[in-house]
Amino acid sequence: MKKLINSPDTVVDDALIGVVAAHGDLVRVIEPNVVVRADAPKAGKVGVLSGGGSGHEPMHGGFVGMGMLDAACPGAVFTSPVPDQMLAATKAVDGGAGVLHIVKNYTGDIMNFELAAEMARAEGIEVTSVVIADDVAVKDSLYTAGRRGVGGTVLAEKIVGAAAEAGADLATVTALCQKVQDNVRSMGMALTSCTVPAAGKPTFELGDDEMEIGVGIHGEPGRTRMKITSAAEITSMLATPIIDDLPFVAGDKVLAFVNGMGGTPLIELYVVFAELKKILDGRGITIARNLVGNYITSLEMAGCSITLLRLDDELTKYWDAPVLTPALRWGL
Amino acid sequence: MISHDDILAWVRRFAAVVTENKTYLTDLDSAIGDADHGINMDRGFSAVVDKLDGLADPDVGAALKTVGTTLISKVGGASGPLYGMFFMQMGGAVLGKEALTLEEFATAFEAGLGGVLRIGKAEPGDKTMVDALIPARDALRAAIADGASVGDALARMARGAEEGMLATVPLVARKGRASYLGERSAGHQDPGATSTHLLLRSAAEVWVGR
Numbered sequence: 099m100k101k102l103i104n105s106p107d108t109v110v111d112d113a114l115i116g117v118v119a120a121h122g123d124l125v126r127v128i129e130p131n132v133v134v135r136a137d138a139p140k141a142g143k144v145g146v147l148s149g150g151g152s153g154h155e156p157m158h159g160g161f162v163g164m165g166m167l168d169a170a171c172p173g174a175v176f177t178s179p180v181p182d183q184m185l186a187a188t189k190a191v192d193g194g195a196g197v198l199h200i201v202k203n204y205t206g207d208i209m210n211f212e213l214a215a216e217m218a219r220a221e222g223i224e225v226t227s228v229v230i231a232d233d234v235a236v237k238d239s240l241y242t243a244g245r246r247g248v249g250g251t252v253l254a255e256k257i258v259g260a261a262a263e264a265g266a267d268l269a270t271v272t273a274l275c276q277k278v279q280d281n282v283r284s285m286g287m288a289l290t291s292c293t294v295p296a297a298g299k300p301t302f303e304l305g306d307d308e309m310e311i312g313v314g315i316h317g318e319p320g321r322t323r324m325k326i327t328s329a330a331e332i333t334s335m336l337a338t339p340i341i342d343d344l345p346f347v348a349g350d351k352v353l354a355f356v357n358g359m360g361g362t363p364l365i366e367l368y369v370v371f372a373e374l375k376k377i378l379d380g381r382g383i384t385i386a387r388n389l390v391g392n393y394i395t396s397l398e399m400a401g402c403s404i405t406l407l408r409l410d411d412e413l414t415k416y417w418d419a420p421v422l423t424p425a426l427r428w429g430l
Numbered sequence: 431m432i433s434h435d436d437i438l439a440w441v442r443r444f445a446a447v448v449t450e451n452k453t454y455l456t457d458l459d460s461a462i463g464d465a466d467h468g469i470n471m472d473r474g475f476s477a478v479v480d481k482l483d484g485l486a487d488p489d490v491g492a493a494l495k496t497v498g499t500t501l502i503s504k505v506g507g508a509s510g511p512l513y514g515m516f517f518m519q520m521g522g523a524v525l526g527k528e529a530l531t532l533e534e535f536a537t538a539f540e541a542g543l544g545g546v547l548r549i550g551k552a553e554p555g556d557k558t559m560v561d562a563l564i565p566a567r568d569a570l571r572a573a574i575a576d577g578a579s580v581g582d583a584l585a586r587m588a589r590g591a592e593e594g595m596l597a598t599v600p601l602v603a604r605k606g607r608a609s610y611l612g613e614r615s616a617g618h619q620d621p622g623a624t625s626t627h628l629l630l631r632s633a634a635e636v637w638v639g640r
Contacts, residue, residue: 151506168559174473177466178506205606209549213502241602242609297456316464318610373609 099297101398106295110152110172117159121424122388124163131179132187133159133170136240144262144271145169145191148200149184150207151176153294154315157252157394160425165334166259167200167423175397176316178206184214188223196224199422200254200275202247203231226268228275230254232284232405234343235312235320246314249357249405250282256426260419274416278407283340286403287320287332290361293394301405304322311335315359315396315403329366333373335411336404341381346406348382353417355388355405360395362402367391387417393425431529432580434488436637441447441482441497444632445475447525459622462608467509467621472546474505474513481549488528494538508606509622511549512559519545532580536570539587543567550605557603557615565594566630588627588634595619595627 103109114127125133139145148158149171158170168191174178188197188413197218201211215225232250236242258275266274288310291300301317304310309332312320326332346352356371358364371390378385386409394403407413420429448455448471455468478500485493498518501510523541524534543563552558569590573583598620603609608620 117535173506174466174470175574176464177470178510180506180510182503182504205550206506206508206510209508210506212549213511236610237612241604242612243606246610296463301460301465314610316607318607319614320466 099293099295101293101295101304103295104296105149109295110174113152113155114159114172117424119266121123124422124424125159128190130186131172132183132190133162133172134187134190135162135164135168137306138168138191139193141193141194141376142195142265144189144195144266144268145193145197146200146255146259146262146271147171147180147184147187147191147197148251149173149187149211150202150204151178153292153397154394156392156425158255161252161255161259163421163423163424165263165419165421165423167255168262176298177222178204178210178279181210181214181217184360185217188214188218188225189221192223196226198258198262198268198275199225199227200251200258201227201229202248202251203229203244205243224268226272226334228254228272228279228281232279232282233286233314234339235285235314236282248286248315249284249330249394249403250407252357252389253282253353253355253405254278256395256421257416260416260421264416264419274412278413281344281413282405282407283337284345284405285340285405286313286315286401287311287336288317288338288359288396288399288401289326290400292317292399293407294397296375311345313401315394317396317399329369333370333404334377337374337377340404340406341383343405344408346383346408351380351384351386351409352378353387353389353407353409354378354385355393355407356390357394357403358392359399359401359403360392361398361400364391367402370404374404386414431531432535433529434490434493437490437493438482438485440633440636441475442479443631443636444639445479446473447628447632448472448625455621455625458624459621462603462611462615462618463621464607466507467625470505470507470509471513471625472519474501474510475605477504478542489525490527490530491521491523491525494518494524498519508550509625512546512622515541515545515549524634525554532574532583539567539570555601556605557598557601557608557623558605558622559620559626561598561601561620561624562591562594562626566591566626579640580632581638584630584634584637588631595623598623601628
């Protein structure tokens with residue numbers, strides 16, 4: 099394992115010190131390891147918070163700031179944070195209008211957020227939760243933990259954060275988050291594994307000429323392992339199940355998000371975006387908005403994910419609204 | 431009777447067993463999960479042991495609750511809430527007692543199992559820690575009905591957990607990350623059922639011959 103770390107035990111804490119050193123104008127870190135918007139709580143504003151295991155940077159801490167998240171709870175690498183963090187975050191961002199928890203659909207995240215929401219309600223804070231589960235690589239059935247929360251989370255945090263910034267109430271913000279979940283689908287692929295610092299060895303083994311289609315953001319196995327092929331074919335293997343699942347149809351306007359897993363250069367992400375544009379054009383689907391870059395990563399994994407969100411005027415308006423966070427900023 | 435010191439000795443023994451088996455549990459988890467079970471359990475129980483060192487209150491229930499709240503505060507992931515609720519609910523069932531009869535221990539165990547079922551929503555056969563806990567509970571109940579000694583009853587409880595753990599091997603996971611694998615999860619022993627077996631075996635080892 100070769101990593102730029104001091105020790106596997108301190109990597110999350112050390113990185114948070116760096117985040118505050120670089121972005122102290124936007125965020126602060128409170129005990130026990132919660133990234134909070136510098137000006138929180140804002141009286142009368144719904145608080146929006148998320149959290150999850152570390153290793154997916156810039157998600158979630160990089161999305162704390164004006165027009166997006168009010169707080170983020172980073173857990174150990176690839177391990178859900180603890181309820182104490184979500185409770186402290188909930189209290190820190192509660193401006194009296196209630197707090198929305200955006201939860202990615204993983205067993206640990208669900209349980210810890212559920213305990214935290216119970217504790218916050220017991221202290222008199224109104225809390226709602228929306229679960230993001232957008233990974234079409236996983237069968238959604240009673241016999242699985244359900245679809246994983248992946249790229250759709252980034253889009254939900256941006257859109258919902260903008261609505262909260264504009265003064266929407268808790269019920270409206272919650273319904274909007276559910277609307278994003280209902281209209282977003284994703285799928286990812288890996289060219290190489292990631293290595294969890296505390297584990298010290300790759301999470302899975304892939305041959306030099308192999309790729310994993312449908313991989314999760316923690317290196318969970320996907321649908322198939324196969325020989326690597328062209329970007330055009332790989333993009334089709336990701337986009338087709340996404341399009342067919344919702345389904346996205348001719349005439350739809352979408353936000354197309356091509357995300358890097360952490361170890362893939364931007365030049366390759368743009369190659370994928372070009373292929374995605376061809377596929378969507380061929381289906382009569384319009385890319386009205388886009389996002390290309392590393393926003394929900396899996397440590398140093400090479401690979402990408404594609405996320406499509408069906409847009410309407412409301413979602414587009416909040417996507418376009420100003421945002422000022424360490425990792426996303428526009429409209430200012 | 432099971433004393434306050436006995437309970438602390440059990441938890442300390444398990445913490446040491448987790449450290450010894452950290453790599454084993456993580457390896458089991460890397461086959462069907464996300465390769466962190468041993469790491470998370472070790473982090474949690476190391477924190478628990480630190481907490482126990484400062485525990486002066488003779489209340490067994492309070493001690494068990496402290497174990498539970500510490501796990502919930504320190505572990506994260508799925509094992510934090512699951513093991514945390516197990517110990518918290520165990521403690522809640524015997525709050526105020528300075529020693530437990532075997533029957534009271536079984537009542538506490540039942541409450542702990544209830545906590546795991548409530549937060550985890552798993553059913554028998556889902557390939558989780560529940561598949562070790564339920565046969566262990568049944569074996570403990572049967573041993574009590576037979577008039578077994580504390581040591582024998584706990585040994586039978588641990589054997590029940592071991593049988594349940596081994597029975598998870600052919601199962602297809604329906605909860606947790608392993609469920610993403612579908613049929614590919616069959617043929618692997620569940621890491622949560624394995625740590626549960628180690629937990630209950632630790633109790634049997636500490637209280638052997640009683």
